[in-house]
Amino acid sequence: MVLIGPGGVGKGTLARRLVAKDAHLWLSKSWTTRRRRSTEDGSEYHFVDRATFEKAIDDGRFLEWAEFNGNLYGTPNPEPPNDVDVLLEIEVQGAEQVRRQRPDAVVFLIMPPSLEELEERLRSRGDHDEHVKFRLSSTPIELAKGRVLASYEVVNDDVERTTDEILSILEELRQRRRTPSKKE
Ligand code: 5GP
Numbered sequence: 268m269v270l271i272g273p274g275g276v277g278k279g280t281l282a283r284r285l286v287a288k289d290a291h292l293w294l295s296k297s298w299t300t301r302r303r304r305s306t307e308d309g310s311e312y313h314f315v316d317r318a319t320f321e322k323a324i325d326d327g328r329f330l331e332w333a334e335f336n337g338n339l340y341g342t343p344n345p346e347p348p349n350d351v352d353v354l355l356e357i358e359v360q361g362a363e364q365v366r367r368q369r370p371d372a373v374v375f376l377i378m379p380p381s382l383e384e385l386e387e388r389l390r391s392r393g394d395h396d397e398h399v400k401f402r403l404s405s406t407p408i409e410l411a412k413g414r415v416l417a418s419y420e421v422v423n424d425d426v427e428r429t430t431d432e433i434l435s436i437l438e439e440l441r442q443r444r445r446t447p448s449k450k451e
Pocket of ligand 1: 297301340341342343356358360361362
């Protein structure tokens with residue numbers, strides 16, 4: 268299961284709420300070369316330098332990786348416990364790679380209620396002005412690419428409501444997986 272959507276849309280918070288509410292969802296922890304934000308406690312990513320990241324690429328340790336806004340981000344090959352669905356919270360180039368390797372991956376595009384709200388959220392997490400402008404300018408393209416990939420589009424107007432909407436879709440998908448349609 269993959270969450271994509273423009274920066275500031277609240278994917279990270281949603282991902283954490285989803286795994287808190289669903290014991291059969293397992294959130295992958297990404298690697299990044301980005302510097303930790305002052306608002307982060309260090310648990311959000313495995314923060315590494317570029318040389319360490321590049322060595323891990325060469326060693327084949329990533330399911331997918333991408334360069335985004337000058338930093339590298341990657342999903343280590345998942346090693347989940349039994350009986351869980353894997354949740355990834357990544358950007359769209361990475362989601363394209365996941366989809367190629369796992370055509371059964373279900374992609375959710377998380378949408379902002381409005382562009383004004385997105386700008387407000389980016390500013391409130393302490394991003395620099397230039398970075399906020401860059402992220403906003405790349406939003407239309409992220410949304411357009413995301414729409415091509417996504418099976419579901421969900422507006423994140425309220426974290427709890429949106430979490431519940433995604434969980435109810437997930438339950439429906441699990442139900443279908445348990446009772447596959449009969450072949451002729
Ligand atoms: P941020 O720097 O704001 O935490 O993340 C920037 C973007 O990178 C977000 O869209 C986030 O979803 C994405 N991202 C986080 N982890 C990964 C990853 O492992 N792989 C890819 N491709 N993107 C990621």
